[in-house]
Amino acid sequence: MTTHVHAIEWLGSLVRLLDQTQLPLTESHIDTDDPAVIAEAIRTLKVRGAPAIGIAAAYGVALSSRHPAPDLATLQAHIRSDISMLGRTRPTAVNLSWSLRRMAAVLGRASSVEDARTSLMAEALAIHREDAEMCRRIGEFGSALIVKGAGILTHCNTGALATGGEGTAQSIITHAHRQGKGIRVFADETRPLFQGARLTAWELQKAGVDVTVLTDSTAASLMLKGLINVVIVGADRIARNGDTANKIGTYGLAVLAKHHGIAFIVAAPASTIDTSMASGAEIPIEDRSAEEVTSPFGFRIVPEGVSVRSPSFDVTPAKLITAIVTDGGIHRPPFSFPAAER
Numbered sequence: 001m002t003t004h005v006h007a008i009e010w011l012g013s014l015v016r017l018l019d020q021t022q023l024p025l026t027e028s029h030i031d032t033d034d035p036a037v038i039a040e041a042i043r044t045l046k047v048r049g050a051p052a053i054g055i056a057a058a059y060g061v062a063l064s065s066r067h068p069a070p071d072l073a074t075l076q077a078h079i080r081s082d083i084s085m086l087g088r089t090r091p092t093a094v095n096l097s098w099s100l101r102r103m104a105a106v107l108g109r110a111s112s113v114e115d116a117r118t119s120l121m122a123e124a125l126a127i128h129r130e131d132a133e134m135c136r137r138i139g140e141f142g143s144a145l146i147v148k149g150a151g152i153l154t155h156c157n158t159g160a161l162a163t164g165g166e167g168t169a170q171s172i173i174t175h176a177h178r179q180g181k182g183i184r185v186f187a188d189e190t191r192p193l194f195q196g197a198r199l200t201a202w203e204l205q206k207a208g209v210d211v212t213v214l215t216d217s218t219a220a221s222l223m224l225k226g227l228i229n230v231v232i233v234g235a236d237r238i239a240r241n242g243d244t245a246n247k248i249g250t251y252g253l254a255v256l257a258k259h260h261g262i263a264f265i266v267a268a269p270a271s272t273i274d275t276s277m278a279s280g281a282e283i284p285i286e287d288r289s290a291e292e293v294t295s296p297f298g299f300r301i302v303p304e305g306v307s308v309r310s311p312s313f314d315v316t317p318a319k320l321i322t323a324i325v326t327d328g329g330i331h332r333p334p335f336s337f338p339a340a341e342r
C-alpha cells in the first residue's frame with residue numbers, strides 16, 4: 001500500500017501531473033495527452049526532481065506515439081522530434097536523457113505502428129514502476145545509516161514529488177521514521193524556488209515526520225550547536241568518480257559537514273549515475289532565469305537593472321561525500337562506478 005503523494009499518474013489515456021508550482025497552497029493537476037504540454041511542465045518545474053522528469057518525459061514519448069501516421073517510418077520521425085523537444089527542457093538531471101534513450105531504443109526496435117505504440121507505453125510504465133522500486137530499496141539500505149534520535153539536514157525536495165515512488169534521500173528519512181528512530185528533520189527552504197519550504201515540509205508533515213524549515217544560511221550555526229548529525233541529499237547526476245550535481249547550495253552544505261565532522265550522504269537511483277562522465281567537471285549546469293531570483297511569486301525584491309546569476313545546481317566533489325546510497329546498496333569512497341559500454 002502506498003501512502004505517499006503522486007507527482008505523476010497514468011490514467012489510462014492521459015498522464016496526470018500534480019502542479020508543484022501551486023504547492024503547498026493548492027493541489028491542482030494537469031491532465032494531458034500532449035507531449036508539448038509535458039515538455040512545458042518540465043521546463044517550468046510543474047513536474048521536477050531528476051527521476052520524476054525522466055518518468056514524465058517517458059510518458060510524453062508514449063503519448064507521442066498516438067499521433068496519426070500512415071506508416072512506421074513517418075511515426076518514428078514524429079516521435080524522434082518529440083524526443084528531442086523533451087530532451088531540450090532541462091540539461092542537468094541525467095535521468096531525462098537516460099529515460100529518453102530507453103524510449104528511443106524501444107522505438108528503434110518497433111516492427112509496426114501498433115507495435116511502437118504498445119511497446120512505448122509498456123516501457124514508460126516500466127520506467128515508472130522501476131523507479132518506485134528503486135526508491136524503496138534506497139530507503140531500506142539508507143535507513144541503516146540513521147541512528148536513533150538523529151538530526152537530519154536535507155536540501156531541496158527528494159520525496160514522492162520528485163520521483164515515481166517514495167523518494168530518494170527522503171525515502172531514507174521516511175523509512176527511518178517508520179522504524180521508530182525518533183528523527184528530527186531540518187529542511188532548507190532552498191532558494192530561489194523554495195522546494196524545501198513548499199514541498200519537503202508539505203510532504204514530511206503529511207508523513208508525520210518532525211520537520212523544521214530553515215533559511216538556506218542557517219545550517220552552519222545548527223551544526224555548531226550539535227543539532228545536525230547527518231546531511232542527506234539527492235542528486236541530479238553522479239559522475240563515475242562520485243562527483244555529484246544537485247540543487248544549488250548542496251556543495252556548501254558538504255563543505256560545512258566536513259568542517260563539523262558530520263556525515264554527508266547522497267541518495268539516488270542507479271539511473272542518476274552518468275557512466276559516460278569521468279568527473280563532475282563534465283556535468284552541464286542549468287542556468288535559470290533572473291526573474292526567479294528578482295521576483296519570487298511575482299513580487300519584485302531586487303532593484304531594476306541589477307544583474308543576477310542563478311545556476312540551478314552545483315557539483316559536490318566526491319572527496320566530501322561519506323556515502324552514496326543507490327538501489328544497489330551503500331557505496332563508500334573512493335567511488336568508482338563502471339564506465340558505459342561503448
Ligand code: MRU
Pocket residue numbers: 045048049050051093155156157158159162163167168169195233234235236246247248312
Ligand atoms: O530544480 P529541481 O527542483 O528539479 O531540483 C531537484 C533536485 O535538485 C533534487 O535534489 C534532485 O533532482 C534529486 S530528486 C530525487
